[in-house]
Amino acid sequence: MDAILAQFFNLEIMAKALPLVLKGLGVTLLICAVVIPLGLAGGLLAALGSVSRNRALRWASIGFVDFFRALPPLVLLIFIYAGLPFAGLRLSPFAAVTIAFFLNNSAYFAEILRAGLLSVPRGQGEAARSTGMSATQTLAWVTLPQAVRNVLPDLLSNAVEIVKLTSLASVVSLGEMLHAAGLVRSITYNASPLMLAAGLYLVLLWPLIRVIGRFERRIAS
Amino acid sequence: MDVFLDTFLNPAVLAKYAPAILEGAVVTVILSVLIVLSGIALGTALACLRAYRVRPVSALIVVYADILRALPPLVLILLFFFGLPNVGVTLSASLVLYVVLTLVLAAFAEEIVWAGITATPKGQWEAARSTGLGFTQALGHVVLPQAVRMVIPPLTNRAIAITKMTALGMVIGVPDILGQATTAQSFSANASPLTLAAAAYLVLFLPFVIASRWLEARFSGPGG
Amino acid sequence: MSDARPGHPALQVRALNKSFGTFKVLTDIDLSVDQSEMVFVLGPSGSGKSTMLRCCNRLEEPDSGEILVGGAPLTGSGVNLNAMRQRIGMVFQSFNLYPHLTALGNVTLALRRVQKLPRETAEAAAREALDRVGLADRAGHHPAQLSGGQQQRVAIARALALRPEVMLFDEPTSALDPELVGDVLAVMRDVKAQGMTMLVVSHEMKFARDAADRVIFMDGGRIVEQGTPEQVFGAPREARTRAFLGRLHG
Ligand SMILES: Nc1ncnc2c1ncn2[C@@H]1O[C@H](COP(=O)(O)OP(=O)(O)O)[C@@H](O)[C@H]1O
Ligand SMILES: [Mg+2]
Numbered sequence: 001m002d003a004i005l006a007q008f009f010n011l012e013i014m015a016k017a018l019p020l021v022l023k024g025l026g027v028t029l030l031i032c033a034v035v036i037p038l039g040l041a042g043g044l045l046a047a048l049g050s051v052s053r054n055r056a057l058r059w060a061s062i063g064f065v066d067f068f069r070a071l072p073p074l075v076l077l078i079f080i081y082a083g084l085p086f087a088g089l090r091l092s093p094f095a096a097v098t099i100a101f102f103l104n105n106s107a108y109f110a111e112i113l114r115a116g117l118l119s120v121p122r123g124q125g126e127a128a129r130s131t132g133m134s135a136t137q138t139l140a141w142v143t144l145p146q147a148v149r150n151v152l153p154d155l156l157s158n159a160v161e162i163v164k165l166t167s168l169a170s171v172v173s174l175g176e177m178l179h180a181a182g183l184v185r186s187i188t189y190n191a192s193p194l195m196l197a198a199g200l201y202l203v204l205l206w207p208l209i210r211v212i213g214r215f216e217r218r219i220a221s
Numbered sequence: 222m223d224v225f226l227d228t229f230l231n232p233a234v235l236a237k238y239a240p241a242i243l244e245g246a247v248v249t250v251i252l253s254v255l256i257v258l259s260g261i262a263l264g265t266a267l268a269c270l271r272a273y274r275v276r277p278v279s280a281l282i283v284v285y286a287d288i289l290r291a292l293p294p295l296v297l298i299l300l301f302f303f304g305l306p307n308v309g310v311t312l313s314a315s316l317v318l319y320v321v322l323t324l325v326l327a328a329f330a331e332e333i334v335w336a337g338i339t340a341t342p343k344g345q346w347e348a349a350r351s352t353g354l355g356f357t358q359a360l361g362h363v364v365l366p367q368a369v370r371m372v373i374p375p376l377t378n379r380a381i382a383i384t385k386m387t388a389l390g391m392v393i394g395v396p397d398i399l400g401q402a403t404t405a406q407s408f409s410a411n412a413s414p415l416t417l418a419a420a421a422y423l424v425l426f427l428p429f430v431i432a433s434r435w436l437e438a439r440f441s442g443p444g445g
Numbered sequence: 446m447s448d449a450r451p452g453h454p455a456l457q458v459r460a461l462n463k464s465f466g467t468f469k470v471l472t473d474i475d476l477s478v479d480q481s482e483m484v485f486v487l488g489p490s491g492s493g494k495s496t497m498l499r500c501c502n503r504l505e506e507p508d509s510g511e512i513l514v515g516g517a518p519l520t521g522s523g524v525n526l527n528a529m530r531q532r533i534g535m536v537f538q539s540f541n542l543y544p545h546l547t548a549l550g551n552v553t554l555a556l557r558r559v560q561k562l563p564r565e566t567a568e569a570a571a572r573e574a575l576d577r578v579g580l581a582d583r584a585g586h587h588p589a590q591l592s593g594g595q596q597q598r599v600a601i602a603r604a605l606a607l608r609p610e611v612m613l614f615d616e617p618t619s620a621l622d623p624e625l626v627g628d629v630l631a632v633m634r635d636v637k638a639q640g641m642t643m644l645v646v647s648h649e650m651k652f653a654r655d656a657a658d659r660v661i662f663m664d665g666g667r668i669v670e671q672g673t674p675e676q677v678f679g680a681p682r683e684a685r686t687r688a689f690l691g692r693l694h695g
Contacts, residue, residue, distance in 0.1 A: 007307045066434070070426035072388035075399055075419055083412035086228045167293035171392055178296055191304030198296050205291040347504050348541035352555035352607060353530040362554055366545045
C-alpha cells in the first residue's frame, strides 16, 4: 500500500512536476485550439463533398474520409514527422502534429457532419431556396444549423477524443502535458507525474463527458 | 519523382523489411482480435450488471466508464508500463497494451450497450415478464439481443477506433506493425518501412471502415 | 350464451388500491371473474383500466389488496411470481412482440425458458397455438413481416401457449387499422368458445354486446356500475355511464 502511494501519489514529486505539467497543459490546449477549428472546417468540406450530387466529388470525399479513418493517427504523425525529412521536408513537431491531426480530425468530423446533413429533411432546403436564398445562404442559415444541432453530442464527443489525441504529440517530443509528465517521470523514476497529468485530463474532460451524456439522453427521450 | 520513389517506395528496403512488418501485422491482428473480443464482452457484462440497478454497483460502473473514457489511452499505457513494475507488477509491453485497450473498449462498450438497453421499449420487458420470464431471462433472451442489434454501428466504429490504437504500443516497444516499421526505418535510414506500415494498416482496417459504413446504412441506432 | 360457471371464480380482486405518487389511480376495486366468463371493462381514458389489468399480473405492484388466481394468491410475500404469471396470459395494446424472434420464437420462448420444455415439445405446442389463431403458415415470419392484426394474433398465441387459466386483454384492437380488427375479435371469440376466462378492456361495443357475459364501467379509479351487456348498454343506472356511452355513440 505504501509502495503504491509512493509510486503513484508522491505529492512532493507532483509538486515539483506541477509547473512543467501545467505548461504542458497550455500546449495541449493550444494544439486543441488550432486543430479543432481546422478539423471542423476540413470536416465540413468533406461532408459537403460526400453528400454532393457530383459523383466524382462524392467518391473522392468518401475515399478521403475512409482512408484517414483506417489509418492510425500515430502512424500518420510519424510518417509526417519522421518520414518526410527523408524527402527533404523537415517540419517542426507542432507543424507535423497540426497536419496529422487536421487530416485525422477532418475525417471524423466529416462523418459526423455528413450524418447531420442527411438528417435534415430535404423540404427544409427546398423551402429556403423557394424564398430566393442562394445555395450558400441556405446551407449557412437553414441546413447547417439544424444539422449541427442534430449531431451536437457526437461533435462534442469527437472534441473530447481530440483532446485525448493530443497526448500522441508527446511521441514527437512536442511539449504537451503528457510529454511534460513523462519527462519528469523519466528523471524521478516515479509515476506520480503521470498521475498528475491523468488527474488534469479528468478535470478537463469528465465534466464534458457528463454534459454530453445528458445531451444524448435528452435527444433519446 | 525518382527521389520520391527512392525515399518512400525503395524496392530494396521494402523487400528487406517486408517480413518484419508482416510479423508486426500478425502481432497487430492478434492483439486487435483479443482486445475486441474481451473488451466488448466485458463492456456488455458491465451494461447487464448495471441493468439490475443496484445503486452502489451502478455508480461504480459509471465512474469506471467515465474515467476510462476521459483519460487518453497513452496515459494509461505509460502508467501501467512504467508505474506498475515499481510496485512489483511487471507486465510485458504487449500485455500492458492488451489490458489497457481492453479496459478502454469495455468502458465505451458498456456505455453503448447500456444506451441500447435503455432504448429498448418498456413493453418488451413487460411482455417477457408477463409470460413468466425472470428478470435475468428477460434481459438475456429479449432485451439484450435487441439492444446489441441496435448498437452494432456505434460499437463497430468504436471497436475500430480502439484497435487502431494498438499502434500506440510502439511507444513502449510492442513489436506491432508500427513498432517494426520505426525500427526498420531507423536501421535503413529510409521512409519506405513507414509507407509499408501505413499500407498494412490500410489493408487491415479499410475493409472494416467500409463495412461499418454499410452497417450504418443498414441498421439505425437509438435516436437515429 | 354464457358458459360461465358461477361460484367458481378464476380471478378474484379484493380491495385493490393503487397510487402513483400522490395520485390515487385505483380505489377499493373488488372484482370476481368466474371460470369461462368474459368480462368487459369500459371507461374513459385515464380511469385506471390498464392499471387494474396490469395489477392482475403484477406488472404494477398494488399498494394494498389481494389478488387470487384459481384461488391461489398472486400478491403477498413468498409467491412465486414467475410461476403465477404462467397462469395469467396478457395481451397488450401495442402487441410487444419480440422483433428479433420469429412468430414461432416468440411463442416458444417462455415454454422453453420458464416451463423448460424440450425444443420439439415447445415447438409443437407453439405451432398448435399459432394454428388456433390461424397463423400456422406464418411461424417463420418475423414481426416486421406481419400485419398489425397478425402480430396481435401471434401475441395472443404467445399467451395461449402457456395454457393460462385467465387471459387479460388491454385494448387489443385499438392500435389496429379498422379492417384488421375483425380477425382479432374472431380469435378472441374462438378463445372464449374454448372456455377461457377473459378480462377485456376494449371499446368494441358491438363485440361486447355479442360476446361479453358481464360489462364493468370504471371511472375515476372505481367500479361505478356493472351488469349484463343488456343492462349496462340498454338501461345504465349511473349518470356517468350514460354520459360515457352517449359520447361513445357520438
Ligand atoms: N407509471 C405511471 N406513473 C404515473 N402515473 C401513471 C402511470 N401509469 C398510469 N398513470 C396514470 O394513472 C391514470 C390511469 O391510467 P390507466 O390505468 O392507463 O388508465 P386507462 O387505461 O383507463 O386509460 C392516468 O391518469 C395515468 O396518467
Ligand atoms: Mg389504458
